[in-house]
Amino acid sequence: MKAYIAFTKKEWLESIRTYRFFILLAVFFIIGIMNPITAKITPELLSSLATEGITITIPEPTAMDSWLQFYKNVPQMGLIVLVIMFSGGMTGECSKGTFVNMVTKGLKRSTIILSKFTMSVCMWTISLALCFMISTYYTAYYWNIDGLEQILQSVACLWLFGVFLIAILLLMGAIVRSNYACLLLVGGVVVTLFLINMVPRLQEFNPIRLTSGNMSLITSEMAIADFVYSISITIILTVLSLLGAIMVFNKKKL
Amino acid sequence: MNILEVNEVSKAFGKQVILDGVNFHVPEHSVFGFLGQNGAGKTTTMKIILGLLQADQGVVMVNGERVTYGQTKTNRYIGYLPDVPEFYGYMKPLEYLALCGEITGMKKNECKLRTEELLDLVGLEKANKKIAGFSRGMKQRLGIAQALLSEPKLLVCDEPTSALDPIGRKEILDILYKVKDKTTVMFSTHILSDVERICDNIALIHQGKIQMQGDLVTIKTNHAKEGIEIEFSKIEDLKRFQKEAKDLANVFKGKEDSPLAIELKASNMNELSKVSLQILAQNDIVPVKFMCVKPTLEDLFMEIVKE
Numbered sequence: 001m002k003a004y005i006a007f008t009k010k011e012w013l014e015s016i017r018t019y020r021f022f023i024l025l026a027v028f029f030i031i032g033i034m035n036p037i038t039a040k041i042t043p044e045l046l047s048s049l050a051t052e053g054i055t056i057t058i059p060e061p062t063a064m065d066s067w068l069q070f071y072k073n074v075p076q077m078g079l080i081v082l083v084i085m086f087s088g089g090m091t092g093e094c095s096k097g098t099f100v101n102m103v104t105k106g107l108k109r110s111t112i113i114l115s116k117f118t119m120s121v122c123m124w125t126i127s128l129a130l131c132f133m134i135s136t137y138y139t140a141y142y143w144n145i146d147g148l149e150q151i152l153q154s155v156a157c158l159w160l161f162g163v164f165l166i167a168i169l170l171l172m173g174a175i176v177r178s179n180y181a182c183l184l185l186v187g188g189v190v191v192t193l194f195l196i197n198m199v200p201r202l203q204e205f206n207p208i209r210l211t212s213g214n215m216s217l218i219t220s221e222m223a224i225a226d227f228v229y230s231i232s233i234t235i236i237l238t239v240l241s242l243l244g245a246i247m248v249f250n251k252k253k254l
Numbered sequence: 255m256n257i258l259e260v261n262e263v264s265k266a267f268g269k270q271v272i273l274d275g276v277n278f279h280v281p282e283h284s285v286f287g288f289l290g291q292n293g294a295g296k297t298t299t300m301k302i303i304l305g306l307l308q309a310d311q312g313v314v315m316v317n318g319e320r321v322t323y324g325q326t327k328t329n330r331y332i333g334y335l336p337d338v339p340e341f342y343g344y345m346k347p348l349e350y351l352a353l354c355g356e357i358t359g360m361k362k363n364e365c366k367l368r369t370e371e372l373l374d375l376v377g378l379e380k381a382n383k384k385i386a387g388f389s390r391g392m393k394q395r396l397g398i399a400q401a402l403l404s405e406p407k408l409l410v411c412d413e414p415t416s417a418l419d420p421i422g423r424k425e426i427l428d429i430l431y432k433v434k435d436k437t438t439v440m441f442s443t444h445i446l447s448d449v450e451r452i453c454d455n456i457a458l459i460h461q462g463k464i465q466m467q468g469d470l471v472t473i474k475t476n477h478a479k480e481g482i483e484i485e486f487s488k489i490e491d492l493k494r495f496q497k498e499a500k501d502l503a504n505v506f507k508g509k510e511d512s513p514l515a516i517e518l519k520a521s522n523m524n525e526l527s528k529v530s531l532q533i534l535a536q537n538d539i540v541p542v543k544f545m546c547v548k549p550t551l552e553d554l555f556m557e558i559v560k561e
Binding site: 002003005006007009010013014017018096097098100101102103104105106107108109250251253254 | 327342
């Protein structure tokens with residue numbers, strides 16, 4: 001336990017001193033501000049483009065447009081930045097050899113994986129919370145917030161998907177040695193999930209629903225009950241990925 | 255008692271056999287030199303001892319416990335200095351050693367005292383900057399400090415001096431010699447003068463096997479043949495001598511750097527000198543130099559490696 005706390009503290013220090021956490025915060029801060037603003041000014045931008053003779057009729061933007069931006073930007077930009085930021089966590093230390101001193105001091109390899117998971121999830125949570133709060137604040141400022149419960153449920157789904165991605169990242173980082181290979185494999189997993197999503201019967205079970213079905217949840221097209229399978233599968237896969245990462249890492253040459 | 259025993263360890267990477275039944279042991283409280291050329295398998299052996307690599311065959315015992323690959327409990331007895339120690343560059347030495355201490359489960363006060371003591375020992379007490387800005391030599395010192403932090407029974411250093419300048423090398427060797435009373439030091443190297451300076455025991459690995467091992471003094475007296483070196487004033491003298499002494503020595507060679515000198519080696523040193531002097535006297539040759547040559551580790555090393 002002591003070693004776990006020590007190594008988690010080291011992960012924290014690393015994120016601060018290598019500016020990883022700040023970059024993540026900055027990106028999510030910008031996304032947070034952008035969401036409502038893009039929704040607000042898009043019609044004005046478009047109408048300013050309209051020349052004489054052409055009339056563009058655009059419906060007045062609503063809070064929904066702001067959330068639409070949120071659930072487009074965070075899964076796209078946000079998750080990609082998240083994956084890139086954390087992709088070097090395992091492979092970098094493996095190839096540099098910084099694990100050697102730790103492991104030969106008796107640090108359990110499972111502790112390394114769990115510490116990295118803990119710290120990555122913490123940072124993802126803080127970043128997403130920041131982004132969400134800013135978006136909510138400005139959305140409430142320009143329009144109003146209706147159905148906060150659904151909105152929270154939907155952001156929780158998104159959060160869970162991020163956690164799942166982090167676990168996959170650790171698994172792939174334990175398997176391969178190169179940073180790029182790790183990114184490629186994580187990308188491969190996401191692409192596979194999208195491909196599986198083409199089979200309608202499987203959509204209900206697919207973790208990808210957690211990032212694609214958010215708007216349906218807010219607009220009440222779907223209820224949280226429709227996400228139960230997807231959520232369960234995602235949690236199971238996350239746990240399995242972590243166990244797998246520990247098993248693979250235990251046998252890895254350092 | 256032996257702190258480390260390596261029995262019949264073999265390891266191959268694909269078809270390339272690196273270790274082929276390696277056997278050696280390290281007695282407690284000694285400085286053990288592990289010799290071999292580049293690529294002879296020194297690092298591989300050390301990594302197997304630390305459980306970082308899996309041996310194909312054989313058993314390694316540290317302090318009487320068997321080493322297992324992956325989860326290595328025996329590592330609590332070992333302090334390890336890798337050939338190129340890597341640290342978290344964004345940390346300062348004190349922070350890094352504190353992290354190491356916490357990982358090994360040391361108490362905070364104990365760790366702090368020990369850290370100060372060690373930084374003093376390795377001469378880094380004033381280096382309060384990030385490790386990223388450290389020179390190679392400083393990293394090597396910090397490496398020794400982290401390896402010694404938990405007061406290990408065995409300190410394993412992988413080529414600790416290879417990349418350092420002469421002063422840095424001497425300082426690292428002095429540190430290793432200093433800690434000998436408290437721990438056992440095993441270090442690999444291909445720099446023979448380092449071995450002669452501080453080692454009590456050695457093992458030499460070549461072509462996957464231990465070619466010789468034991469007490470350095472005994473090895474030197476047993477293995478290497480002593481010899482004499484004679485330098486002549488004229489090339490004719492040398493040729494005459496060579497002709498006369500044809501049957502005398504079993505190793506007989508001209509010296510590369512001076513064409514007028516030759517070296518003779520035989521197992522019976524007294525006999526060799528006596529007969530050589532007789533030949534010189536009978537043929538009326540007055541040499542410029544007549545010298546007994548003591549065997550060096552380098553000769554030994556060369557002899558084994560060239561075979």
